Amino acid sequence: MLGLFSCNVKTRYLDNNKTRVPTDNQVFGNRSLFNSDVLKGIDTDVIYEEIYGYLSQKDNFIPLGKQKNYNTQMQAGYYRFYENGCVNFFILEKDFNAAQQERNINPEYNGSRGILYQKEGTRKVDLFAIKSYGLKPNYDIITRIIEIKGDSLFEKSMKDPNSVRVYAKRKLSPMGSAYTADW
Numbered sequence: 483m484l485g486l487f488s489c490n491v492k493t494r495y496l497d498n499n500k501t502r503v504p505t506d507n508q509v510f511g512n513r514s515l516f517n518s519d520v521l522k523g524i525d526t527d528v529i530y531e532e533i534y535g536y537l538s539q540k541d542n543f544i545p546l547g548k549q550k551n552y553n554t555q556m557q558a559g560y561y562r563f564y565e566n567g568c569v570n571f572f573i574l575e576k577d578f579n580a581a582q583q584e585r586n587i588n589p590e591y592n593g594s595r596g597i598l599y600q601k602e603g604t605r606k607v608d609l610f611a612i613k614s615y616g617l618k619p620n621y622d623i624i625t626r627i628i629e630i631k632g633d634s635l636f637e638k639s640m641k642d643p644n645s646v647r648v649y650a651k652r653k654l655s656p657m658g659s660a661y662t663a664d665w
Contacts, residue, residue, distance in 0.1 A: 493621065497591040502621060504595070504610050507665045509623065512608055515599035516567035523630035524563050524598075527659055529572075529587065530635045530649035532559040540643040543629050543636045561607075561635065561649060562587060568663030569596040569607050584657040595665050605629065607637075 491509050493502040507513075534552040536545045555576075562570040570593040574586050586592050596609035605628050613622040627638045635649040 491621070496593075497588075501592055501594070502619075503665070509610060510597045510608055510665070511623075512599045512601065512606070513567070513597050515601055516597060517600075518565075520567065520598055520600045520605060521563070521565065524635075525633075525651060526563050526565050528651040528654055529658075530561040530563075531576075531652040533648050533650050535645060535647045537644050538638075538646050543638070543646055545646075546644075559647065559649070560587070560652075561637075562589075562593070562654075562661075563598060564663040566663065567598045568665055569598050569609070570594065570663065571596060571607075571609050571611065583655050587654075587658050588661055589663050595663075597665075 492505045494505050495502055504510075534550045536547075536550050538544055538546055557573050558576050560572040560574055562572070564570075570587065570589050572587060572593040575582070578586065589595070594609045594611040596607050596611075598605070598607055600606070607626045607628055609624045609626065610621060611624050612619040613624060614620045625640045627640070627643075629636045633651045637647045637649065639645065
């Protein structure tokens with residue numbers, strides 16, 4: 483089923499009948515800024531699971547104090563990166579098993595689609611995702627800044643640059659690592 487979002491981009495539902503994705507990948511205007519150097523330090527054979535968050539200054543990832551806010555919710559955010567610069571972002575149950583992982587990280591079944599790129603020395607992800615809710619969800623491109631340190635991924639939203647979310651590597655099932663992305 484096709485639909486439109488606020489900028490008149492045509493969308494379709496993924497197989498879960500909940501998530502909309504663009505039918506024209508031109509919506510990812512920063513795709514031309516991707517090159518393989520942007521993947522340095524990013525493991526494309528894992529997913530990154532949201533573990534905790536903290537506050538920082540707007541222009542860096544340095545914590546303001548020692549307080550960490552651990553994600554105690556039943557769901558967490560997960561990133562999956564692909565060698566071609568495509569990105570998936572999923573909201574999943576925290577303690578999912580291999581069978582649930584295989585279904586829920588299938589990019590034709592679930593997850594927001596995006597791209598990875600570098601602009602002015604900063605690594606960014608553009609995601610086509612729900613930006614706000616009115617009578618129905620409004621979709622748009624949401625930009626996040628990321629930084630990789632060891633096995634951790636640090637993420638800042640352009641909307642709230644003082645808030646940092648920290649993600650740790652989580653192993654993919656064999657089927658989960660077989661999925662490809664082509665947007």
